[in-house]
Amino acid sequence: MRTILYTEDNKINRDMLSRRLERKGYRVLTAENGSDGVAQATAHKPDLILMDMSMPVMDGWEATRRLKGNPETKPIPVIALTAHAMLGDRERAMEAGCDDYEMKPIDLDRLLIKIEALISDAAAAVAAVPQILSLLIVDDNKLNREVLGRRLKRPEYKILEARSGREALDVVQKGGIDLVLLDSMMPEMTGLEVLQVIRAEYTIIDLPVIMVTAKEQTEEVVAALEAGANDYVTKPLNFPVVLARIHTQLALKRAHLSGRSAAAPAAAPAPAKAVRPPATTTKGTVGQSSRLPEPSAPATRATPSHRAVVWKSTPSAPPPAPPAPPNSRPPSGRPSSPPHRTPDSRTTFGSSVGQAETWNSPPAGSEFPNLSGYQILGELGRGGMGVVYKALHERMNRMVAIKVIDRKHWSNPEATRRFYREVQAAAQLSHPNIVLAYDAGEYDDSHYFVMEYVEGVDLATLVKQRGPLSVEEACHCVRQIARGLQHAHEQGLVHRDIKPTNLLATWSPAPLPPGARRNGPRTECGPPESVGRATVKVLDMGLALLHQPSELTPAAAVQTQNNRVVGTADYMAPEQWMNAHKVDIRADLYSLGCTFYYLLAGEVPFPSAESMEKMLKHHLDEPAPLATFRRDVPPHVADVIGKLMAKKPEHRFQTPNDVHDALAAQVAATT
Known part of the structure; x- marks a missing residue:
């Protein structure tokens, strides 16, 4: 006992x-x-x-x-x-x-x-037989290396030191390193540059890297995490915290490797990877000629300003100049530059019902893309994928949203082939609960994706503005999302990034009496209290895997081309953290469960500050009961959310239709 x-x-x-x-x-x-x-x-x-x-x-x-x-x-x-x-x-x-x-x-x-x-x-x-793990301390300051080495001295750790980025890469190339503690500020080659070279060969699981940085270097911390750092510690170092974070990263690595070995036959040990340091001391070079990748942009939360197709205008705003006739072009052959829209302290894109458009001139030195057959009317927003524009399809005389995808995502021909496979599959979808895909093409060494222009508001913005939804409203939204996902599932598609900011609520205009005509612009977003009458649409179907490397070896299973997992940490299924290519519709259902929780609680299931901590919680913990936030959630609804968020896919609902049917009785009881 x-x-x-x-x-x-x-x-x-x-x-x-x-x-x-x-x-x-x-x-x-x-x-x-x-x-x-x-x-x-x-x-x-x-x-x-x-x-x-x-x-x-x-x-x-x-x-x-x-x-x-x-x-x-x-x-x-x-x-x-x-x-x-x-x-x-x-x-x-x-x-x-x-x-x-x-x-x-x-x-x-x-x-x-x-x-x-x-x-x-x-x-x-x-x-178990004790295993000696090798930790590499990288710091140009000898005293810092010695102090940290002494404090980390444990029977289970072997401490190695490197006094520069180039020396660190030489040590890593020889193999056998289990974790790297990497100082961010070093001469000749910065910690961020060392990290980028390491991440070109090793995933965040295969070789954890913890950045050591000064407290005030917030932007550098964000850049390092975006570039693939597992975690960070700040100076002056709190050594118990350093030990705890090392322990956590090594435990994650051990758990992943044990899961990998259980899932596949044992293989011969892989040879040491050739991690190539810069051939010269010129900052920012790798090998003979290839440049180090630029540091990724600081991570930002998905905000309404990134939701290109949810922007709303009202009659009170000064209308933009009417578009030129479809075939009207200046002598240069380029469409006349349309106004450019930027957010200010009052105006965001789709943030509130009945919000005015704000138009400005294009930023200095920028140009709107010249896409054949489309007249660009303005920029709607920018996000991690690229820039989104509002445009007029000239031949069809139809408003569309065009996402021009950042060229950083096109690292190899397979990425392009995968993009067109995905968008071709998405183009086959035709469902009232999915934002329709219309077209795709190539532009200026990149590619673009044309989709239905939807006026409305995303669910994250809706909750931020008016608080958690009622049980009836949340069930109404989730059942519609399930219907859209079921349609995608039947076509063999998995979204991989279901979250409130990718779910748009839109309202049809009220019907007019017979013979009446509508005056003024349409206002399709109903009042916020009318969520129960909204249509909810799934956005960005077919684009999530664009972030993923083309061939996922075990070493690349948990990272993307920019060493970020595919999906959003607050809503991601446990299995998706490890390999986004291997998930099925049940990963989307887990994300739907997290979204359902957010709609009712007003906060995400695991409101931790750091992605790695979120990952642990999604794997091991249960969220706070909804009764912590409100008393009116029926047990049946709480059970549906619990089943959607089961840790193992086989314990969840198996299809979106199952979710839709499970909530049918609740919706019927409230209507």
Whole structure:
């Protein structure tokens, strides 16, 4: 029988949870404060410790530090129990050495999963032969290298040092490095440039890289994370935090490699990769002639200004100049430059119902694309994929949205072939709940994608403006999304990036009496309270894989050409973090579950600050119950969300139609 030591000063809590654990087959020892807990752990060596963090005499943080500082009790896993409202408790607990944490009130099923996982891991660690892991410290300052090396000295770690970026790449090329601690500011070759060379050969799982940067270098941190850094630490270094982040990255690597070996026959060890440092000391060169890739743009949240097809105008705005006749062109053959629209503090694209257009001249030195058959009327927005324009299809006299995709996505011919395969498949879709694809073509060493122009508002903006939706409204939206995804599923397509900003609500104009004529511009976005009458459309079907490398070897399975996973961290299925090419419609259903949760709660399931922490939570944790945010969610609806967000695909709904049907009774009950 496995033994759990429960340290808790509140007798009622102690007795209640102890009885529940005993009914599950555990032997439970109890302690009423940290000092008593340390003594009992030392005497009885339990299999696991549940540690309340706020206690008199000795609190849980100090008790955990003492337990982890004693070689006899260090291997015993500790789960911190913290109050939901106590911000910062989790970070303090993990820094003290806790192996996991659980918020009160305790969810017993979730706690039992963590208990079993940690006890099993601890037993496996005792049985396993210790493995020496190689950590490479890269810093041009000798004192920094020596201090960090001393503080990281552990029996399980072998510490190597490099005093420059070129020297670091030489060490990495020889193979055998398990993790790199990389200083961002170095002469000759910066940490960011070293990172970009490493990521050309190694994924974020195969060779984790933790950047070491100054606190005020926010832009550099963002650029490093965009370029493929796993994590970062700031100077002056907090060494317990450094150790915890190293441990987390190595644990992720170990878990992924064990999953990979379980899924495929054992293969011969791969030879060391040829990581080529710059041939000269010229900053920004790799090998003889190829340039280092430019640092990626800082990461930004998807905002309404990136939603090209959700912009709305009102009669109160000064209308733009009417478009020229379809065949009217200046002597140069280029369409006359249309006005350019930029956001200001009041105006965003699609951010509110009845918002005015704001038009300005094109930025200095910029030009609108000259796409045959289309007259560009203005720029609607910019995002990670490229620039989106509002345009008139001249022959059909129809408004469209054109996404000109950034040329950085066209790294090889296979990327182009994959793009046209995807958009051809998307063009076969014809469904009222999917933004239609009309055309695609080549422009100026890049390619463009023409889609239906939809006036409306994305669901993320809707929730930000008016708060969480009612249960009826959320179910109405989710059932429509499911219908669109079912149509795509039947055509063999997976979206891979379902999220509120990719879901557009649009309203048809109210019908006119017989014989009446409409005066003034159409206003198709109904009032915000009319969500239950909106049509919801899925945007960007067929474009998600454009970020993905053409041939996914095991080494490239979790990264993209810019070393970012395909999808959005807040909504991504656990299996999609590892390989976006191998997922099926059930990954979209997981994302739909996260979206459903957001519509009702007003926040994402795991509101962590860092992507890697989000990934861990999507793999291991359950989100806070919806009852934490509101009391009116029926159990049936909560169960639907829970099933959509099951960790394993086989435990979810298997088709979007299943989701649609599961919510039918709820919709019928509210109409």
